[in-house]
Amino acid sequence: MIRSIRVLGAALGGLIGISLVVGQFAVFEPAPGAPLLVAAWVVAWTVVGLAALPYLTVIPAAAILRGVQELSTAEFVTAILGLFLGLLMGLLLGLPLSALPGSLGTLAPLGVSIFLGLAMVGLTVAKRHDLVAAAESIGLIRRSPGEDGAGGPRILVDSSAIIDGRIADIAESGFLFGTLEVPRFVLDEVQRLADSSDNLRRTRGRRGLEILARMRREGTTPVVVIDEDVPGTAEVDSKLVEVARRGGRAILTNDLNLNRIADLQGVRVLNVNSLANAVKPALLPGEAIRIRVIQPGKDAGQGVGYLDDGTMVVVEGGAKAIDSELDVTVTRVLQTVAGRMVFAQPQA
Incomplete structure (x- = not known):
């Protein structure tokens, strides 16, 4: 793909160089060695096209695609809605601005449309939970508590459950429904473990990252990284409980202390150890x-x-x-x- 884009870029660059020579040949004609100068000019544009086109097309497109894949369904839908509203506002404001004299009448509407489009995307994504609540209050949408736009529960994943690794097998077996959300601060905690100088901690951290990569690759249960945070709170467990309580979500963990803290604050907890104990064969006194x-x-x-x-x-x-x-x-x-x-x- 990159090679084909580079070939296309070289061809476009060469055509641009040739068109500039044709349009401005009078600049080159008086110079000594004009043919060599023209050839060097065209070659220079060919090299520029060869080097620059992938950075203008494929690489930005790949970055955008990676970003879109990390968005939850709610974030993606609200981003599209925000972009539409922003461009619509830009179009309405652009009509009077187009009457401005000179190039200002061309550039001002374009600049306003781009600014409003990006601003509305950021605003609607940041306020997506409030928008959903408002839509529910006027009856536009109906859903059960804790569900996202994809129709399943939104479950926050703790670092202990990631490192433990059993969630991958549980998800693969079909016992997890909805979307697993990994807050950025939890992912950072696992990354710090993976970068630790202690061999045991480093091994556990790397195992956790491999588990997440495996789950995203297999796609049995959607896994997304979210950027929600709790400013002013440093402890990861406290942040996780507050994000879960604020969004009406459950927490997936096997940390007993986090389990107790969440229970005290009315947050639902899915404990991996509790599930493992529940499926163990029962033993009765006298057996x-x-x-x-x-x-x-x-x-x-x-x-x-x-x-x-x-x-x-x-x-x-x-x-x-x-x-x-x-x-x-x-x-x-x-x-x-x-x-x-x-x-x-x-x-x-």
Whole structure:
């Protein structure tokens, strides 16, 4: 594509050079070595066209396309609406301005139209939530709370859920509906982890960025980056809760502290750990299982092992069976937001 554009640019540049020579040949004719000068002139314009046309066409178009892909449906629709209104206002104002004398009558309407178009795009995108609320209040549109223009819930994603990585599999399985929104400040937090000098933090950050790239590439659930922020608030968790509360959105996380803060402020939370616990096979008191005891527990005589799904099993009196398999009977199951813990005792 770039090569074809460069060839086209070279051809256009050469034609411009030739047309200028034809129109202004009297400038070149008196000069010594006029043919060489004309040839150099045309070659110079050819090189300019070869180098400049991609920067005037393909590269700006690619940048615009990337920007449009990052917009949510609501942002895109309001931007189009704002552009239309701005150009319409520019057209109406341009009619009297075109009566100005000289070149001012040509340039003033064009400048006013461009200014109003860009200004209205920025204004409508910045006030899109207020515009949607106003449209709802007069009955132009109807939607349930927390839904965006695409007809699904808008879910803010926390950095802990991004780094964890399970959201990609959850989205791929079809259990997530709507649009996942990653605030810019959350993306910056993941980027800081990826740039960290600590190997573990750097690995986690890079994994998070790879997960986001994978989800955007697969496209099962839309993922967009949003620029909403909370000026005057430095803590990422507080910003996330405020943005969610302000926009009527849920938060996707596996951070227990963020979960509690959001609950206190009436913000809905989708906890990845809670989902993982919900789909684990149920264990009931009295059920027999076989467990490998791998380490001592916190209390004297206890042994600890893990089920295949990662559930911790505390075996009373299992300390003497460390590094061996043991048949145990479940006595009780403790369920918390942080996970599930099973207590058992060796079978007689």
